[in-house]
Each structure stands twice: as C-alpha cells, then as structure tokens.
Amino acid sequence: MNASEITLEDGPSKGVYRLRGPDGAAAELSFxxxxxxxxxxxxxxxxxxxxxxxxGLLLVERAIADARASGKKIIPLCPFANAQFRKHPEWADVLKQ
Incomplete structure (x- = not known):
C-alpha cells in the first residue's frame, strides 16, 4: 500500500481521496x-x-501534499485527521489556525 495508489474525486464543493485494496475495499478521506x-x-x-x-495516515499525507502544492490551508474536523495533525507539528504550515 502506497500513496501512488490514492485517487482523488474532486468536485465543485467536496472531494474524496480513496485508497483501494486488492479485494476492492476502500479507505476514504472526504473533505x-x-x-x-x-x-x-x-x-x-x-x-x-x-x-x-x-x-488513514497515507490519505491525510496526500491531502497535506495537495494543500501545500495549491497553497491551501486545512481544518481537520475529522477526529482521526485532527489527532494526526497533533502528532505531526511539521504540518503546521497547512493547518488553519
């Protein structure tokens, strides 16, 4: 499992990062x-x-990479994403304060 397997469905107001496994199951991060x-x-x-x-961490890391590349900030309302931001102070540049 690696970040290159993550797809992005990007709509006008919402989006989903998705990581599919070989059995068809998918992990998702929505925003x-x-x-x-x-x-x-x-x-x-x-x-x-x-x-x-x-x-889950791979999905959050992809969202962070994309936010950095596009100059966006992130508000992590999701409890998992919020916990990851607390564990990774190096992500502070994209965290909306």
Missing part, C-alpha cells in the same frame, strides 16, 4: 471546500481490511 483557499477534512473511513497498515 469540503471552504472558499478557494481552504479545505475541511470532515471524515476518514478505514475498513477493517486496512486497519493497522497506515491507510
């Missing part, structure tokens, strides 16, 4: 867009088949 400069991570869903493999 809402708040204007043109901010996204709100609102949910991370990791099925049992992915637990303990770092799937």
């Amino acid at each position: 809402s867009k708040a204007g043109t400069t901010m996204i709100i991570i609102d949910h991370t869903d990791v099925p049992d088949a992915f637990r303990g493999q770092g799937a």
Whole structure:
C-alpha cells in the first residue's frame, strides 16, 4: 500500500481521496471546500481490511501534499485527521489556525 495508489474525486464543493485494496475495499478521506483557499477534512473511513497498515495516515499525507502544492490551508474536523495533525507539528504550515 502506497500513496501512488490514492485517487482523488474532486468536485465543485467536496472531494474524496480513496485508497483501494486488492479485494476492492476502500479507505476514504472526504473533505469540503471552504472558499478557494481552504479545505475541511470532515471524515476518514478505514475498513477493517486496512486497519493497522497506515491507510488513514497515507490519505491525510496526500491531502497535506495537495494543500501545500495549491497553497491551501486545512481544518481537520475529522477526529482521526485532527489527532494526526497533533502528532505531526511539521504540518503546521497547512493547518488553519
């Protein structure tokens, strides 16, 4: 499992990062867009088949990489994403204060 397997469905007001496993199960991170400069991570869903493999962290890292590349800030409303931001102070540059 690696970041290159993550796909992005990007709509006008919402988006979903998705990581599919070989059995078709998918881990997902959904977000809402708040204007043109901010996204709100609102949910991370990791099925049992992915637990303990770092799937959720990979999804958050991809969202961070994309936010950095586009100059956006992130509000991590999702409890998992919020906990990851607390564990990774090096992500402070994209965290909306």
